[in-house]
Amino acid sequence: MNVVRRSAAALAATAVIGTATPALAATPSPSPSVAIPDGLYGTTDPTYDGVWRQSLALLAQRTVGVEPARKATDWLAGQQCANGAFAAFRDGADAPCKADTNSTGAAVQALAEVGGHDAEVGKAVRWLKSVQNKDGGWGYYAGGASDANSTSVVIGALAQGGVTVPNLRTGGKSPYDALLKLALPCGGKDGGAFAYQPDKKGELTANADATAAAALGLRGETLAGSRQDEDDSAAHCEKGEEPERAGTNGAAWLAKTLAKDGHLTTALPGAEPQPDYGNTADAVVALAASGLGAKATKPLRWLESNAGAWAAKAGPAAYAQLIFAAAATPGGDVHDFGGEDLVAELNATGPKPEGVDDDPTATASSTKSDEGGLGVAWTVGGGLLIGALIGFALMLRGRRRQQ
Structure with a gap:
């Protein structure tokens, strides 16, 4: 989730609107507290x-056949910690490494897709395997309680890294076992959906973000997903413990949830529900990867009509999410997405990719999005631009994951 500001006075009514979200992270600062490194995509504080x-920017470029700039890939590879993991950001090779599974998983997915970084990928995969929980899953930080989002990101990374995921077991449990424990049974309320984690009573509550993640994870897909042939049986929740079927059940639940408005919604307490752009894009990818591409058309069209301003403010990860959605869905066009060329817009937020000419229009658009410090890259779960609400946003993040 992330937050798009309307005014400093509209505190309680500030909308939480989704982007690509690691399972847990702190809120980004509204302006850079560190120098923006050469090679990094986006112009806002990269600390979180x-x-x-x-990683999402490079993965999106490769998804559409663009060769990332060498210095962009080198910057990402250079963020690796001595133990093989990745932190959200390190301001120099000697900086402390507060490693997390989400940053590590995303980096592995990107570097494996770009190629030429087998050593870094292998080292990161070994670290991820070493911190697997006894239930088979992963939490945001090593040793933390397993959650659907972290486990799914790691599964995608391991699959990219050449690991046979079902055979990766600790305590007798595989990563798929960890996700299956979070699935709501068919026939009940929200059957087929996934919870982020069990609540304090051990009960499961449907979570759209977690469901989209699990639908990909149970297929061994990366964050980019892939387009699959239409499957009529995928539109229904069917009982069974087979991982791919469980993922398909999650996609069927997403299809029903999206059917009315064509988008997901979210809200801060006391505020009106607002469209959730990022998680809607994630849901579109999950539908297409589960054989429900036809049911992804309505939310994709909604994104085409409504997500442009959000992406311009949110930055590289948001453009990447829209690219994943457009590339995976029949009828999607990454170069004409509601009149916008998503690839050019993404490329304009960082180093020029190999073999790509400068695009004055895209560059101007990117510059405009950052005017006044509004182009905050809310790719890590979002937060409030108003500094006084940072603590509130952090508290809210944990609560929303149980909704």
Whole structure:
């Protein structure tokens, strides 16, 4: 989730609107507290999302056949810690490494897709395997309680890194076992959906963000997903413990949830519900990867009509999410998405990719989005631009994951 500001006075009514979200992270600062490194995509403070947004940007470029700039890939590879993991951001090779599974998983997905970084990928994969929980899953930080989002990001990374995921077991449990424990049974309320984590009573509550993540994770897909042939049976929740079927059940639940308005919604307490652009894009990718591409058309069209301003403010990861959605869905066009060329817009937020000419229009658009410090890259779960609300946003993040 992330937050798009209307005015400093509209505190309680500020809308939480989704982008690509690691399972847990702190809120980005409204202006850079560190110098923006050469090679990094985006112009906002990378402290909490540098590796995440860079990874999504590179993965999106490769998804559409663009060769990332060498210095962009080198910057990401250079963020690796001595133990093989990645932190959200390190301001120099000697900086402390507060490693997390989401940054590490995303970096592995991107570097494996770009190629030429087998050593870094292998080292990161070994670290991820070493911190697997006894239930088979992963939390945001090593040793933390497993959650659907972190486990799914790691599964995608391991699959990219050549690991046979079902055979990766600790305590007798595989990563798929961890996700299956978070699935709501067919026949009940929200059957097929996934919870982020069990609540304090051990009960499961449907969470759209977690469901979209699990639908990809149970197929061994990266954050980019892939387009699959239409499957009529995918539109229904069917009982069974087979991982891919469980992921398809999650996609079927997303399809029903999206059917009315064509988008997901979210809200801060006391505020009116607002469209959730990022998680809607994630849901579109999950539908297309589960054989429900036809049901992804309505939310994709909604994104085409409504997500342009959000992406311009949110930055590289947001453009990447829209690219994933457009590339995976029949009828999607990354070069004409509601009249916008998503690839050019993404490329304009960082180093010029190899073999790509400068695009004055895209560059001007990117510059405009950052005027006044509004172009905050809310790729790590979002927060409030108003500094006084940062603590409130952090508290809210944990609560929303149980909704």
